[in-house]
Amino acid sequence: MTRIDFYVLNSNQIEARRQFACRLAYKAWEQNRQVYLHCADEAEAASIDELLWSFRADSFLPHALHPDQPNETVVCGWGDDPTPHHDLLINLSNDTPEFFSRFNRLAEILVEHDPILTPARERFRFYRKRGYPLKTHQIRIAG
Template structure:
């Protein structure tokens, strides 16, 4: 059964949410995991794609877009994840990710911004009602 981690950031910045997603993806990738970053729309997809190239000064995270490079270890997309990805799903969309239950783990990153926080609460209830193992992590941020 998919383990679901909610990362609760002490910030109201949606940009910080994306940065944290990149850090999680990098950590998982460095441990050999395949990662799918589920974005809400093309605008967010482009923002995440750009951040993955630049969020760390000393390195970038090799990745591809689901439509172009579905076999990369780290892939960003806006819908159904590539079938080759089953390790970590990072959900940045405001709805339940498609095929989330085939992943070993899923991360939901939440900031103190109602358009992000309120749908995340609904997803938390959805997962809890279905018996998924849930973990919450309170993350203090500077931003």
């Protein structure tokens, strides 16, 4: 069964959400895990793709856009089919990905911004009602 972690950042900035997603993807990559960053649309995936090139000045995170290179260890995608990924899903969309249950782990990253929190509360209830193991992490962002 998919383990679901909600990371609630003490920020109202969307950019903090994206930065944290990149850090989480990097940490997972260091542990030899596959990562699928699920975005709301192609524009957001392109934005995350750009950020993954530059979020760390001291190292590089190999990654690609899913439609271009689906077999890369870390990919940014949107839409319905994350094949061949099934390890870590980082959800940056405001919807419940239809394919979330095929992943070992799902990370929901939230900031204190109503357009992000309101649909996240619905997703939390959806997962809880179906019996998924849920854990919430309060994350303090410096600054």
